Amino acid sequence: MAEHIEVILRSIGAFVLLLIGARILGKQTLSQMxxxxxxxxxxxxxxxxxxxxxxxxxxxxxxLSFIIFVAVAYFIAFVSLKNRKARKFFAGDPTIIIQNGKILEHNMKKMRYTLDYLNQQLREKDVFTIEEVLFALIETNGSLTVLKKPQFRSVTKQDIAALLTPEQRLPIELIMDGEIIEKNLTENELSHSWLNAELAKRQVSIKEVVYAVLAANGNVYVDTYNDHITSPIDQE
Incomplete structure (x- = not known):
């Protein structure tokens, strides 16, 4: 076979393999990684x-090498989906770099994250004064998430009610994938009896809960495996 014909066929094959691999691994690989x-x-x-x-x-x-890489990546993604510790190992944790308008230099130093880059990303979020920021986090994909102090946000009905109980902390994850996050309970002085009482109000058990989080306003959000939705929307 002529070399140029072989290159054409191999290039088409490479494109098809990448397309198949991307479809198998899902949309997350195509977004911010x-x-x-x-x-x-x-x-x-x-x-x-x-x-x-x-x-x-x-x-x-x-x-064969391509198939092995896709299989390994798919297996790791599957394990990460089922196991929180695996997710933390492969993806890491978000890192807080600003808390209540104060820069956490130690956390920035650990990530080798500069003040110039911080200011650039803040400006992209329409934040020009660090004092406006209640919390800023570097997510596992490298993007910056900013929560402004209540007085610097656009006003909503919920914000008016929140003025009576201003936010002083980030939301606290309580349950993930049916397992209690003991570290978060301990660090925030939350008891198992309090958590069980919150779940009892909703008539659910811990194993039924996919995700539970204590919001900054004191409300507890609980999502269960059974969403009671007969026809869920899935747009591919």
Whole structure:
């Protein structure tokens, strides 16, 4: 087979493999990526590139390598979905860099995150004075999330009610995937009896809960595995 014909066929094959791999791994890999997603994406891209033009490597060997990488990435994503500790290991945790208008220099230093970059990302969020910020976090995908102090936000009906109980903390995750987050309860002096009482009000048990969080205003949000939705909307 002529080399240019082989390159054309291999390039088409590489494109098809990448398309299949992206569909298997899901939409998250295509959005802002975590460290794990980044490693998976560049690895699959490199393998596909070699399939397209590196004629010294047999195409079926590259195809096998691609399949193995997709399988490993899919397995890790599946484990992370089922296990909170695995998610923390592969994706990491968000890092607070501003708390109540104060920059946490130690946290920034650990991430090698500069003040220049912080100011740039704050400006992109229409924040020009750090004093306006109640909390700012670097998410696991590297983006900056900002919660302004109540007096600097656009006013809503809920904000008017919240003026009586101003926010002083971030929401506290209580339950995830049917398991109590003991560390958060301990650090915030919350008891199991209090949590059980909140769940009893909603007539659910811990194992029925996908996610429970204590909001800054003191309300507890609980989401269960059974959403009681007969026809859930899923837009692909």
């Amino acid at each position: 975590t460290i794990f997603d980044f490693i998976a994406a560049i690895s699959l891209g490199s393998i596909a590139a070699n399939l397209a033009f590196n004629l010294s490597i047999k195409s079926h060997h590259i195809g």
